Amino acid sequence: MSVPDPVASFIENRTFAELAVGDHAGSVRTLTARDISLFAVMSGDVNPAHVDAVYAATDMFHGVIAHGMWGAALISAVLGTQLPGPGTIFLDQSLSFKAPVGLGDTITTQVTVTDKPKEGRVTLACACVNQDGVTVIDGIARVIAPDTKVRRPRMVLPQVALHAPAAQYARLIAATTVLTPVRTGVVHPCDVLSLTGALDAGARGIIVPVLIGPAARIAATAEAAGRSLKGVEVVDAPHSHAAAAQAVALARASRVAALMKGALHTDELMEAVVDADLGLRTDRRMSHVYVLDVPTYPKPLLITDAAINVTPDLSAKRDIVQNAIDLAHALGTPHPKVAILAAVETVNTRMPATLDAAALCKMADRGQITGGILDGPLAFDNAISPASVAAKGIVSLVAGAADILVAPDLESANMMAKQMIYLAGADAAGLVMGASVPIILTSRADNAWSRLASCALARLVIG
Missing domain, CATH: 3.40.718.10 (Isopropylmalate Dehydrogenase)
Structure with missing residues (x-):
């Protein structure tokens, strides 16, 4: 005999006395990208042999869980919630993984009572079969069945929000790969964050950084960051105010197509940008x-x-x-x-x-x-x-x-x-x-992804 509908509003176990050989229960689930992500987060298992995750512009993780480890979790869920159900104590489980479970596979899981060898002990056959009728997992489980009846409202599972960090930004950055990098005036990049952010964007082909500021300080910052400035244009300016004015002048002369804030205050840069005579005002x-x-x-x-x-x-x-x-x-x-x-x-x-x-x-x-x-x-x-x-x-x-x-x-x-x-x-x-050119206004708190994404925004605006 089978147990009640597993999606009913109540969850109920079957005690040892109620169980008979041949009783069975099961579930049907389709493996989704969300399941793969939740499995990886819950277990901490990011072994490529188990989760082959390719970060793509769809904001999802795609992959195959080799040997059906997700399917094995489905067997445990049926044993713990349906047959025998709440109160079951697991003794041992032996499973044979016959075939991988892939993204989009629909798995029918079934456990069947095969033996009651002694008081309290129950042996169950376990199997997972995919949509093509192929057995992906089979084996046995030995449990101690509950001796007390349990019937209670089924718990509503919490909503879990999955988010691939910077997924939206990855798409922005990817969109710039078909575009020619633009010369970008990086204003006073005299700290490691602003300098490396500009150099990283240059390495990805989003911008061509033109570093504007005290040349000696920029060189010292690059050395401290372990980065080379070989092939990178540096425009010497004695201090941050002069660097801002020089950067705006280069933009007015069309020698750079965008500006990027470095290690200076926003108002220092914007003061030069909004200057009525020498700035970058438009209508x-x-x-x-x-x-x-x-x-x-x-x-x-x-x-x-x-x-x-x-x-x-x-x-x-x-x-x-x-x-x-x-x-x-x-x-x-x-x-x-x-x-x-x-x-x-x-x-x-x-x-x-x-x-x-x-x-x-x-x-x-x-x-x-x-x-x-x-x-x-x-x-x-x-x-x-x-x-x-x-x-x-x-x-x-x-x-x-x-x-x-x-x-x-x-x-x-x-x-x-x-x-x-x-x-x-x-x-x-x-x-x-x-302004007449886009201005990348970074913050000291911005991480590497944010800096790259800001550069990508400027590149996409220029077209």
Whole structure:
């Protein structure tokens, strides 16, 4: 006889007295990439013979678990939850692995009582068969069956969020491989992080770094980092302010096509960039855009403006939105969904952010902002959470699926981005848009992936 449906709302064991030879139970599962990742994380087993994981642009791990180790776990699950079920004590198990279990295989697992040799002891035949009828595992298990009846509600398994670190960034970097690297002025790269970040991007063919700053200090930094500057152009400048001015001059002369911040303060670099006579101004207001790879969000999330405009007015917000849309286009999102954030999702005359949001949406309707789908005001949860949208009954093409979050001011944008980085484990790349060249605005806290991704952003914007 078989046991009750294993997906029923209750879990129930079969005591030794209830078991008879021939009783059986089983399950059917299809091996997915998610299963492989969970198996590797749970066991710590990253042996290529067991998990052949190829990091690909699909943000998934693909592979084959050799000898059906995942299948063996399925047998244990049936024994522990169905037959005999809760209270079972494992004595020993002998399995023979007949064939590998591969990604996409559907495995039918069955255990069958074959003997009750003495009080409490039970022997079960175990088998896993794939969708082609091939036995991939067989063997026996010996257990002590429970002597007390257990029936309780089936536990709801927790949701587990799997995230391949920097997976979104890997796709960005991969997209630059078919593009010619661009000359990039690296401003004052006088610490190991900024120098190695630029050299790494150069080694990957994303940029051609032109190092601008005190030549002796740059050379000493390279020596400390164990890196060679052979073949790398160095433009000598006595200090950070001079390096910023020199870098902007090279950009104005079209000798570099992008700038990258090194070991100097953001305001030092931007002071040269925004100079009315000698800077890199266009008819567009400059703004900073974070591109975040958030473990719990299914796509890149852009947040703006977190670094340039402290309290932007409506005109500045129009440019901030357009800059972010243009960056999203460069990343391959043809119609980005733009959420204009406020504390609430309704217009409130006492809350200026809601009025600006409504005005920006109307500006998009009139063609003053192009290339994106705008909605606002939207509270943060309404912008990124489908569950919140459903609960509040919001009808919107943007709500719950935003590509771009536009904050009311710099402080809120900066805090929002930093919370995602430090509390949600997000990786952060960033770019200043609206100047005549893209500006890679790195942070001292940025890791190697973030620096490479920021360079890739600049390269994709240039086209």
